[in-house]
Amino acid sequence: MSGFVARVRHEEPAGGGAEFAALLDSVTRRWKDVDPLLPTPYHPGMSPQPMLTVSDAMDRPVATGSMRYAWYQPGEIGRTWGVPDQHWLTPLVGGPDPEGALDELLTTWRDQLEEAPTGTGAESAALLTWPARDVSGVRPLLRHGMQPYTVLAARRQGRGVPPALPPRDVTIRLAGTDDLAATVGLVMEEHRYEEHFGGVFIQPETAQQARNVLGRALQAEPSWIWLAERRGRPVGMVWASPPHRARWVTPLVAATPAAYIGYAFVTEETRGQGVGTALVNHVHHALDTHGVAVTLLNYAVTNPLSGPFWSRMGYRPLWTTWEVRPALALR
Known part of the structure; x- marks a missing residue:
């Protein structure tokens, strides 16, 4: 008994x-x-x-x-x-x-x-x-x-690898309304990769839904969406939500204010070249400058790339979804 x-x-x-x-x-x-x-x-x-x-x-x-x-x-x-x-x-x-x-x-x-x-x-x-x-x-x-x-991971302000410059032929900038097609393409490429881990199921409507949400986000000033470009071609993206757009995460963590990174992705041929590290460092600098105490993000437990990468960038598991x-x- x-x-x-x-x-x-x-x-x-x-x-x-x-x-x-x-x-x-x-x-x-x-x-x-x-x-x-x-x-x-x-x-x-x-x-x-x-x-x-x-x-x-x-x-x-x-x-x-x-x-x-x-x-x-x-x-x-x-x-x-x-x-x-x-x-x-x-x-x-x-x-x-x-x-x-x-x-x-x-x-x-x-x-x-x-x-x-x-x-x-x-x-x-x-x-x-x-x-x-x-x-x-x-x-x-x-x-x-x-x-x-899935894991909800947390990074306190100031944690992570030392600032790193991107490769010479890569530039990082905030995305604007003219970048809608590029950002939708990167989001869908990430979706296709995440399908391998059983947490994403691309539907016939998914691309248009991404277009609708990104269209609204890119109209904000600033958009809080950063693009990495190699000789003008998009090769990476981070989409963050600052505290006033990420209020839903506030009850999940003791520190405030809290931000959330919803998308972070570099194209397959670009991985392992320092582009992702430089891109995320760029975003961290912006969040730290705005006084964000903790940044949260999700990744699939079975994704072989996400856990090691985000650990290097200063994140550690806070919640696990079973x-x-x-x-x-x-x-």
């Missing part, structure tokens, strides 16, 4: 009593111990989604998780970034045995997925995000069949 009791709450808010305050305090202490860049965890109460709760033998909650379902219809931009049916769990796990509590929480989540009326077919996934340095979660996640999928496909493959 595990000694844990699991419940599903559909009506009452999870977090109405002192017992949930104690759970939150436990999670807060562990997060601060494992990683000072983790934010203060949110209060689990008043969630509009059904909540799973795991209690110990004394009926004190030691874990809770809100369940969320996202479905992307054909033509929606979300279809580019994952399977159409996504079942998310947002866990908060505390107490003296977080490994055991998470194990019970995942077991209860699996039972709930069994009862889901739709969205658990071949094109579905069960996903959650877990602090990268909180190793207490690794064994239960693996036992339940989940695998690390996934299993289809959703009912969760054990």
Whole structure:
């Protein structure tokens, strides 16, 4: 027997009593111990989604998780970034045995997925995000069949390799409205490469959607999109969002203000020549000059280039998204 009791709450808010305050305090202490860049965890109460709760033998909650379902219809931009049916769990796990509590929480989540009326077919996934340095979660996640999928990495202001100049025949500049075709081409080339790692699914609409979003971004002054050109031909690109355009990342990290790099890519024939390092250094200088405390970005765990490169550039994992496909493959 595990000694844990699991419940599903559909009506009452999870977090109405002192017992949930104690759970939150436990999670807060562990997060601060494992990683000072983790934010203060949110209060689990008043969630509009059904909540799973795991209690110990004394009926004190030691874990809770809100369940969320996202479905992307054909033509929606979300279809580019994952399977159409996504079942998310947002866990908060505390107490003296977080490994055991998470194990019970995942077991209860699996039972709930069994009862889901739709969205658990071949094109579905069960996903959650877990602090990268909180190793207490690794064994239960693996036992339940989940695998690390993407990393959200963080770089504090001033970290990274020393400034480097690009090769002589390469120039770096901010992109403008005349660069729409070039930036769309680079984004689509990156998409085609990322398809190898199972996180990007190019749709018939993807190129036009990229064109629409880039068209708006390039009209801003400055665009925060940098191009590397070799004798006038685009060979690399970084697209950053400064803090006022990256407010969605603020709850994910303790330091502020926070920026986000959404795209960073150099063409295949250009890799290994210092262009990417010079391009990212250029962007880092701009972000540091604007007082950005921390910069975040995502990369696929299975991408053999991203992890080593971003580590050299001063980034380290902050959050890891774990996934299993289809959703009912969760054990």
